[in-house]
Amino acid sequence: MAFYRRVGIVPPKRHTQFRDDAGALYYEELMGEEGFSSDSSLLYHRGVPSAIVAAEVWDLPDQATEANHPLKPRHLTPHALFDADTAAGTDAVTGRRLLLGNGDVRLSYVVAGAPSPLYRNAIGDECVYVESGTGTVETVFGVLPYRTGDYVLLPRATTHRWLPDTTDGPSRLYAIEANSHIAPPRRYLSKYGQLLEHAPYCERDLHGPEAVHLAEGRDTEVLVKHRGGPHGVVGTRFRYDTHPFDVVGWDGCLYPYTFNIEDYMPLTGKIHQPPPVHQVFEGDRFVICNFVPRKVDYHPLAVPVPYYHSNVDSDEVMFYAGGDYEARKGSGIGIGSLTLHPGGHAHGPQPAALEASLGAEYFDETAVMVDTFRPLELGEGGRRTDDGTYAWVWAGRQA
Incomplete structure (x- = not known):
């Protein structure tokens, strides 16, 4: 976090004696990022924290x-x-x-x-x-x-x-x-x-x-x-x-x-906006975006669902948390689904969703997206819940 907060009791000056009513010292703990070179907080313990x-x-x-x-591409069903x-x-x-x-x-x-x-x-x-x-x-x-x-x-x-x-x-x-x-x-x-x-x-x-x-x-x-x-x-x-x-108090x-997610104010435009406008957080070599209910593109010829795109540098993971996700209609995806669209594969909406979206003014959908810049591998829960058929839905065929 980037802004200062103070909770409980702390001494007026850091790294100085701070005692309880009986005269015992509290034990000061610095919790800081990047050694001593980034954000930190000071916590005051009754006991020795180590x-x-x-x-x-x-x-x-x-x-x-x-x-x-x-x-x-994969469709997982973690529910x-x-x-x-x-x-x-x-x-x-x-x-x-x-x-x-x-x-x-x-x-x-x-x-x-x-x-x-x-x-x-x-x-x-x-x-x-x-x-x-x-x-x-x-x-x-x-x-x-x-x-x-x-x-x-x-x-x-x-x-x-x-x-x-x-x-x-x-x-x-x-x-x-x-x-x-x-x-x-x-x-x-x-x-x-x-x-x-x-x-x-x-x-x-x-x-x-x-x-x-x-x-x-x-x-x-x-x-x-x-x-x-x-x-x-x-x-x-x-x-x-x-x-x-x-801990009797801390600040930092x-x-x-x-x-x-309801407090996220979506950015919209005259034509379809790319995923970075939906970003909410970032980490090292990955980003977190969220798609929330919103008004959509207002150009008279706009296509509100995403265009097809190749993830040349990233894997894209979408967790479908609420509403009715327009671009995935007809794919078997529902609330609680999670999709993996890996780098090296061009992906986008279901073909029928393109025409169906024309003229839409509002999308009622909630999803959390993670884009990673190194390839993702399947864990035990992913392997167990892979539906095995999602890769073929754009062609309308079975494997």
Whole structure:
């Protein structure tokens, strides 16, 4: 994040003595990006934040991937990975199923009805899209309520846990895990980090913790995902002497926040606008875009659905989260579908969708798109839910 926030109690001067009412020192922790050269926050703990008493192996869910070979566009159906019975006992961390991944980003899906363990991703930032559901994410910075349509942005190494509210059903979560940081696109920001007037959202739309979330406890377990192993990611179970949520206050420009897709203000034009106008976040060698309900092109001869395009530098992944996606009508794609259109393949709308879109003034569709600049491979969840026939829908044939 780029703007300053202060929660709880902090001393008037950083790196100075700060004591509780009994005279005991609080323990100051700097959480910062890029060493000491980028955004950071200072947190003040009651206990020593580095005091671990045990470290054991945490066996992660299957992280293996297989190349998309022979090269094909794919249609995945991640809803099929979970039923009502399994979701009730599944949590948002250990229950994730890997759909697609490469050295820069991993895309997973989970339907969670149970509280997660305390968790920290030490590899990169996480951007979790809430397809449906409500609940809270408790973090070392405080509590974030979430609802349908939220992006939950969790900076690298933020200790947190997911607590779904199952009153209206479990939480359906699409997790985008980076090997880098995730932030608003640089073209939306001033040289000092403020969101500019042409950006499709502003700081008022970003919701961070409002208060600290103090917790007591000893021998507290935290699951940590970190670098290593044959797939570049391994897990460790740390046990801490004191609870990580013993923070009495913090301030700075690095913290978790939520942004709801309904607060994204789409940019439209006289003719069809390319995907970069729909960008919402960026990471290292990938971008995140969202397509939201909007008025469409108003040139009298406009073709509102996308033109055919070749991804010569990127793989495109679309997660269909709501509405009725015009360009994919007739392809078997519905809510909860995920498509992979790989680099080296020209793709676009279903042929019948071109004529059907003419004269349209409004599209009612919600989708989250991830474009990667290295090829994506299929994870266990992706291989299991590939429909096997999507590649041939433009020709109207079976394989």
